[in-house]
Amino acid sequence: MSPIVLRSRICSHKCSSKIINRRAFSSGVDSSSSIPSKETVIASQSILSDQSPVPHPPPAPETFPPASGGKIWSFLKYGLLGAVTGTVGYAGYLSYKCSYEEVDQKAKALRAAASYAPSEDSSAIDKYRGLLYSAAMTVPAKALESYLDLRRLVEENVLEFTEPTSDKLLPDLHPQEQHVFTLVLDLNETLLYTDWKRERGWRTFKRPGVDAFLEHLAKFYEIVVYSDQMNMYVDPVCERLDPNHCIRYRLSRGDTKYQNGKHYRDLSKLNRNPAKILYT
Incomplete structure (x- = not known):
């Protein structure tokens, strides 16, 4: 019996040693596969470090629907701006196209509409319509009257510079x-001439024989000097030019008519018979 018992013990010991070796081998394989290598960990860390964090966009501001009062105010503002622009444009067109008398003539119908008074025989509806129409025409009529007053004032001031003084x-x-x-004689280029040189600048000279010319013609004509220069130039020049006072009257730029950028001598304002005026 002893050899049988010994053999069974030896077999059991070998089986137990094989089982232990298998467990150790399987545990070694699992441990090696479960622990990652250092190179793999380092590579993953470098990839993560190279990737910069993506910035998140800021949140969009909250928008609220506009209030109804803002729309009404905007409509009124642009409507008023359009009305003022149209009025100024129409006033400019009238100023360019029509004279003051023509505008005043056209304004009579608007004045009549603003002063409309219904008759006593008309019905209540007609009276109401007439009063409503008259009230609606009152503002344009007042605006037109203001425009005419302003234009008359401007034209009066402009005439002081464009028309002769009298x-x-x-x-x-x-x-x-x-x-x-x-x-009627011109001062420059008729009785005088002006010369310019680099050495001395501008100089004004009398025409040769101008003294004898004035003395002789003063016996037969009324001599008038009519110049487009300023009176501060005409008066002292005539004093030195005509010491014998052969020239009766002196007219300067204020007595000319300004048109298209030039000063013209208006002979019709001389208070003389046009058939007896000689202009040189």
């Missing part, structure tokens, strides 16, 4: 001189 630039002739002709 409708009669010369006094009436003496009854005994009604037969005398009026000789």
